[in-house]
Amino acid sequence: MSHFEERLEADLGNIRQFVWDMGDDVERALRQAKQALLTRDAELAYETVLGDNPINRDSRACDRLCHTFIARHLPGAGHLREMAATIRVNVALERIGDYAVTISRESLQLEDDLSEKFTVQIDLLADESLQILHEARKAFRDDNAESAMTLMKMAKQVENNMDAIYDQLFAEENGMKARTALTVFVVFNLLKRVADQAKNICDQTVYAVRGVAKLPRVYRLLFLARPGSGLGHLAAAIGRKNFPTSARFDVATPDGAEGVPPALAGFLDETGIPDDELESLNLSHLEHDLSDYDVIIALEGRYADYVNEVPFHTTALNWSPAAPDGADGYSATYRDLHGEIQSLIDLMAGDEAA
The missing domain is CATH 1.20.58.220 (Phosphate transport system protein phou homolog 2; domain 2)
Known part of the structure; x- marks a missing residue:
């Protein structure tokens, strides 16, 4: 030396x-x-x-x-x-x-x-x-x-x-x-x-x-939806496909967990969006875990219809995407949710969104 x-x-x-x-x-x-x-x-x-x-x-x-x-x-x-x-x-x-x-x-x-x-x-x-x-x-x-x-x-x-x-x-x-x-x-x-x-x-x-200046933050988002609608499953699927490293996307429904509705499963298959591990969480089991989420988003009704109290460090939003219909299927719903999720991730993660 x-x-x-x-x-x-x-x-x-x-x-x-x-x-x-x-x-x-x-x-x-x-x-x-x-x-x-x-x-x-x-x-x-x-x-x-x-x-x-x-x-x-x-x-x-x-x-x-x-x-x-x-x-x-x-x-x-x-x-x-x-x-x-x-x-x-x-x-x-x-x-x-x-x-x-x-x-x-x-x-x-x-x-x-x-x-x-x-x-x-x-x-x-x-x-x-x-x-x-x-x-x-x-x-x-x-x-x-x-x-x-x-x-x-x-x-x-x-x-x-x-x-x-x-x-x-x-x-x-x-x-x-x-x-x-x-x-x-x-x-x-x-x-x-x-x-x-x-x-x-x-x-x-x-x-x-x-040499990594700062590890990018991974946000946690929870979609709240009614049983059978598939709205939460679709929102989570869109988020996971488009922003796999910026956020984690979960869906919860009241009165128990449920799988992807058959009609939505067909739509996801046609559009090439993975539908694996999309089963919803039982909302009643998340009462003490809501603080783990950065944002909770009600897709049907208002978040107050789902949770009694929003944790101090959690943000709550109400979205109103187009409802699925027999003629158009989930296409309009997909466009609305994709736009809302894109805007939210851009707002939170900025240039680091990915």
Whole structure:
């Protein structure tokens, strides 16, 4: 190894260790913020707030180290990607440090003790987000893109689980004062953001290792239709054929699952649209899984006719495609649904739609 290569590797190792140590400090601050909140420890809260100053200085120092590395070594594609990713990871860690400060400051605003229920939920959510963050940092340190992609799914699940927590928080019977309820809401939201930032670190790991700037999002759409109409089956078939990598398309019908109606099966065969695995889901079995979907779409009637409550992070739409008729079959219905699905995917995925 040449002197130049030795110096490059030494500088690179220094930056990697610097980022790892900064991450340890950030995780420690977040644990302290949680403890200060749950134990009403004002001294620990103020200590955590002041402790963010060294983290901010380290963040600025990390930024300088990365830019100095680029200027000094003029690195090739692999090392250049790592520096770009490290700069973004540094930003994510600095923001998580800010979240710890805000949680600490919010803990000082509490008017009364938290109930045991919310104490347990905050404790569990904080630990889960911290675990995802720690594993995301390890994936970045170890250049482990596979682990990073698995962790992205875990971070997404944290977001999906928030709906139930928010429902409990704003239930009339929780008995909390308005100021306390607002504090708890802010804390839950910040802990969810920790998982979001961990996901961002995972994105940067995949970029650094594989050169993929960001994995395209795969949206989940659920079509709601009445039994026997075939509208949901047709919409799902159109979506799967035209946008196989941009979204997942499912159909659900009330009162049980059903297969593709014979008339629609004939139409799909004539138009060359695959009809495999198109059996509808039983809507009554999806009550607790609706939050997994980005959009639910009623094709007959209104979505309120199918679901009692739309999850917080789910969007609901009402479409009115042409109904199948004996003379025209599904042709007009196909044109309407194709146009609606095309517009929706273009709106959500943009140029990444495929």
